[in-house]
Amino acid sequence: MVQALFIHEMERFVGRTRELKKLHDIDEESEPSIVIVYGRRRVGKTELLEQAFRDRNILKFEGIEGLSEAEQFANAMRQLANYVQDDLLNKVNIKSWSEFFDIVAKYTKEGRWTIYLEELQWLANYEDKLISELKYAWDNLFRRNSEIILVLCGSAPSFMLDKVVHSKALYNRSQHEIHLQELNILDTKSFLKKRSDREIFNAYLTVGGVPEYLKWLDKESSVFLSLCHNAFTSGSFFSREYEKIFTSSLANNKHYQEIIETLSKHKFLSREELATKLKISSGGTLSTLLTDLDKCGFISKYHPYNLNDGTNIIRYAIADNYLHFYFNFIKPILTNIANGDYDDAPQSAIKMDSYAKWLGFAFERWCRRYNRLIAKILGFSGIQYRSGAFFSRTTNKKDPGYQIDLVFDRADNVYTICEIKYLQSPAGIKVISDMEKKLSLFPNKGNKTLHKVLICNEGADSSVLERAYFDQIITCKDLIEAS
Structure with missing residues (x-):
C-alpha cells in the first residue's frame, strides 16, 4: 500500500x-x-x-x-x-x-x-x-x-x-x-490583516511580498519591532538568509555574489562601470551572469523610458527588497549581530532617519514596477504609453544624480510626470520646488501637455493643496484599494 x-x-x-x-x-x-x-x-x-x-x-x-x-x-x-x-x-x-x-x-x-x-x-x-x-x-x-x-x-x-x-x-x-511572483500589496494586506496601511507598505518595501519573510514581520506588536528582533539579534532569520538565497537560486559561482555586492554600494551602475569594478570583460560572461541574476529577480536593468531595449544607456540595480535591506542595515554590523551586541535592544541597531530615507528609495522602485496600477488610478490605463525613469547623457553631464522617478509618455499627447515621496507626514511646500527643478531639465518634445502627479504615502499638506500645483495626488490607501 x-x-x-x-x-x-x-x-x-x-x-x-x-x-x-x-x-x-x-x-x-x-x-x-x-x-x-x-x-x-x-x-x-x-x-x-x-x-x-x-x-x-x-x-x-x-x-x-x-x-x-x-x-x-x-x-x-x-x-x-x-x-x-x-x-x-x-x-x-x-x-x-x-x-x-x-x-x-x-x-x-x-x-x-x-x-x-x-x-x-x-x-x-x-x-x-x-x-x-x-x-x-x-x-x-x-x-x-x-x-x-x-x-x-x-x-x-x-x-x-x-x-x-x-x-x-x-x-x-x-x-x-x-x-511564481511575490504577493501583491493587496494580498499582503490580507496576509498582515491586523496592520495599518503604513505598516503594510513598510513591510512590503522592506522585504517584498515574500510570504515567509512577511511572517517574520508579524510576530511583535509592530512591524518595526518584529523586523528589529528578527534582523539584529544573534542567529536571527534575516541576518542568516542572505547566504541561503544564493545556495538555492544559483549555481556555485562567486561572480554572482560579487555583482550583487558591487551593486549594493551604488544606487545603480552601467554595464561598463560594473565590468570595471569587477575587473572582468564586458562581454558574454558578464551578460550571462546579469541575465541569470535578472531571471532570479535579484537585479533589474532599466533605461530611459524614451529609448528602446537596444540602447547602450542602461542602468543595473538591485531589485530584491530584502537584499536592499540586508546590504544597507544588516551587513555593515553583521559581526556585532553575531556577537549578540543588540540582543537586549535590537531596535538600537538601526537609525530611524536612515531607515525612513531608505524606504523612500524603495517606494520609488515600487512605483516604477507597478506603473500599470498607477495608470489605472490616474484613469489612462486604456491609453498606450511608455513609462519609466527619465535621465540622459545631457542630464548626466549637468547633474550626475538627476532622475525623474517616473514618466508616462502617453499616446494621447500627454506626459504624466510623477514626483514620488515616502514621508512620515504629508508632503510640504518643498515638494513643488523639487518638481520644478526636475522639470527644468526635462525635454518636452512635441510640446505635449504636462500632467503633474504627486505620489506620497501620506498625501500633501494644506500648503501644497492650496497651491493646486499637482493635477492629482495618490496616497498609499489609493494604491492598496486599486490593487
Missing part, C-alpha cells in the same frame, strides 16, 4: 487566485500534464502546489543541496521507500534516473497521482541529464495514466528556464508553466 503525502489545509494561505485556478483547471482536464513552477526562494511555491493538489495522491521527491548524483539517487529511493512502506527499496542501488522513474511508474499506473520533483536544480545537479531521462519515462510510462500530473519545481529560475522550460526533451508535452 502506498502512503501518499498528507497535506493539511493551510489557514494563512492568501492570494494566488490566478495560479490556483490554473492548477485546478489542469487537475480537472483528466489528461496527463507536466506543470513547471519556478520562482525565488521563500516565495511560496511549495505551499501553492501542495494546497492546489492536496486532494490528489502526492509523491514528493525533494533534492538536497550539495549531494552528488549517487547521493541524490539514494535520497530519492529513501523517500520512495517511505511512501510505499518497503524498506527493501532502501537497498536498491540505482545508477540512473531512468531506473528511478521505472520504479515510481509501477506505483502510479492508475489513479489521481501527482509526482512532484522539488528543488529540481539540486536533484539534477544543475545538469540536463535528469530531464533527458525523464522524457523517455514520460512518453513511455507516466502519460499512460490519463490522471497523472508531473510537477517540476525549482528555486533557480535560470536553470528552470534554460534546462527545463526551453528543453527540447519536454517540448510540446502537455506543458504548463508558472513563474
